[in-house]
Amino acid sequence: LLQSSRVRSGTLDIDEVVADHGRFVWRVLGRLGVPSADVPDVCQDVLVTVCRRLPDFDAERASFRSWLYGICVRTASDHRRRLRARKEQPVDVLPELPLPASQDEELERRRARAYLEQVLESLDEGKREVFVLYELEELPMAEVAHAVGCPLQTAYSRLHAARKAVESAFRRFNDTRRCP
Amino acid sequence: MKRGSDPPRLRELLRDGSDPLGGALEDMREEGPSAEELRRVTLGVRMALGVPPAGSGGPNGGSGAAGSGAAGSSSAAPLGTAVGALKGSAAGAKLISSFFVPMAAGVLTAGAVLVTVTTVTSRKIAAPPPVDVVPPAVQAPPSPAPLRASPETSSAASAAAVTSDSQHATETPLATPVFRRPGQWNAAAPAPPPSGENQMAPLPGNEATQPPTELALVNEAQEALAARDPARALAQAREHELRFRDGMLAQEREVIAMDALLRLGRRREAESRALRFHAQYPQSAHGRRVDVLLQTSSP
Numbered sequence: 001l002l003q004s005s006r007v008r009s010g011t012l013d014i015d016e017v018v019a020d021h022g023r024f025v026w027r028v029l030g031r032l033g034v035p036s037a038d039v040p041d042v043c044q045d046v047l048v049t050v051c052r053r054l055p056d057f058d059a060e061r062a063s064f065r066s067w068l069y070g071i072c073v074r075t076a077s078d079h080r081r082r083l084r085a086r087k088e089q090p091v092d093v094l095p096e097l098p099l100p101a102s103q104d105e106e107l108e109r110r111r112a113r114a115y116l117e118q119v120l121e122s123l124d125e126g127k128r129e130v131f132v133l134y135e136l137e138e139l140p141m142a143e144v145a146h147a148v149g150c151p152l153q154t155a156y157s158r159l160h161a162a163r164k165a166v167e168s169a170f171r172r173f174n175d176t177r178r179c180p
Numbered sequence: 181m182k183r184g185s186d187p188p189r190l191r192e193l194l195r196d197g198s199d200p201l202g203g204a205l206e207d208m209r210e211e212g213p214s215a216e217e218l219r220r221v222t223l224g225v226r227m228a229l230g231v232p233p234a235g236s237g238g239p240n241g242g243s244g245a246a247g248s249g250a251a252g253s254s255s256a257a258p259l260g261t262a263v264g265a266l267k268g269s270a271a272g273a274k275l276i277s278s279f280f281v282p283m284a285a286g287v288l289t290a291g292a293v294l295v296t297v298t299t300v301t302s303r304k305i306a307a308p309p310p311v312d313v314v315p316p317a318v319q320a321p322p323s324p325a326p327l328r329a330s331p332e333t334s335s336a337a338s339a340a341a342v343t344s345d346s347q348h349a350t351e352t353p354l355a356t357p358v359f360r361r362p363g364q365w366n367a368a369a370p371a372p373p374p375s376g377e378n379q380m381a382p383l384p385g386n387e388a389t390q391p392p393t394e395l396a397l398v399n400e401a402q403e404a405l406a407a408r409d410p411a412r413a414l415a416q417a418r419e420h421e422l423r424f425r426d427g428m429l430a431q432e433r434e435v436i437a438m439d440a441l442l443r444l445g446r447r448r449e450a451e452s453r454a455l456r457f458h459a460q461y462p463q464s465a466h467g468r469r470v471d472v473l474l475q476t477s478s479p
Contacts, residue, residue, distance in 0.1 A: 014225055014226055017225075019218070022213065023213060026213040026217070027211060027212050039463065040213075040220060044224040052229075110207075163190060170199075170204075173200060
């Protein structure tokens with residue numbers, strides 16, 4: 001992460017910002033439901049916002065990471081809302097479920113990965129955000145709560161609900177896999 | 181941070197690797213942009229903030245010798261100055277338009293890395309750039325790259341920076357690359373609905389309930405390639421294309437088809453297929469593989 005001294009001094013090198021955070025931002029956006037075709041653009045938006053708002057960042061109030069994820073969460077949410085408003089679906093091909101079974105381990109893994117994406121898509125926004133930040137980005141819950149802007153207890157209950165939904169979806173996935 | 185009270189993560193609970201959810205979580209965790217995609221984002225961010233790309237030494241900045249002279253100084257300059265240097269400059273305009281040619285972008289950013297290393301510099305982002313960044317005459321040529329920092333959006337974004345520091349300052353219209361299914365592609369071969377009439381060998385254990393799957397077709401095509409039988413691989417890819425033109429594994433099929441065509445010495449067909457591939461799947465994870473295929477099998 002960006003050195004805190006640099007953050008505090010309100011100066012930065014754009015290349016460095018992208019090198020340090022671009023990968024995280026890109027991944028988080030995809031997992032938060034930004035269609036993969038839009039991820040580069042939205043990633044750019046987030047990083048531009050980061051560069052512009054860096055002087056506002058207050059290291060006393062939040063970790064840099066949760067601040068950054070907060071920006072991702074809000075930008076992704078805005079983007080999805082705009083997409084819904086335009087009723088556009090610029091997504092890559094989504095697999096149709098239930099998918100046929102396969103003996104091929106690699107394809108099977110990809111199938112599970114694609115399925116997870118669909119399951120995340122089916123979660124409501126708040127649950128999805130908490131799940132992504134905790135389970136995939138592995139932020140501590142306190143930072144998750146800060147990033148999504150909810151009380152810690154709410155974040156816990158969203159995580160619990162999201163896990164339940166994901167696990168039950170994957171139980172069904174496993175069932176279709178085992179019963180040809 | 182109350183780290184101690186956090187529950188163990190699912191990934192840790194499913195660590196044995198046999199659980200599909202555990203595997204999917206692992207896979208999703210590892211995903212990320214390619215270096216080239218990150219470079220494009222860097223360029224886009226720079227353009228949106230009105231900072232010329234590092235290494236933009238001049239109109240011929242793509243020459244690879246971009247790490248010196250004007251490039252170094254503009255990279256080290258505060259935002260306002262750097263933008264000023266670009267403003268109204270025909271050279272700058274030419275230069276910017278060249279960034280949107282993906283090939284040029286690759287070479288340029290290679291230079292950019294050098295410059296950044298040598299000029300570890302601090303730019304004050306707090307200083308808002310002037311609004312009129314780029315002469316309006318500049319037009320970004322069409323590019324498969326979804327980079328959004330066209331001169332119009334660039335100046336609009338700068339305007340937003342001046343007028344608002346809100347979280348969502350970048351409310352510029354999104355030139356979203358809408359996924360298209362080109363009608364002309366395979367117009368003569370409409371994909372029939374997958375049905376039981378397929379003659380491909382069904383997967384073991386699937387005989388009764390499952391129609392022949394696109395997985396099976398792509399698998400067989402892949403196996404044919406591995407068995408050095410590009411003609412069969414191509415035939416399988418065609419079969420898949422007929423049945424599942426826009427299927428879940430359409431991208432994989434295309435990569436196999438290109439590989440097979442190249443092995444058959446049908447380079448021109450492979451190249452035109454690659455062009456279509458990039459146009460249809462600009463963000464594909466296989467994009468680089470396609471490029472590498474074409475590069476490594478040069479005649």
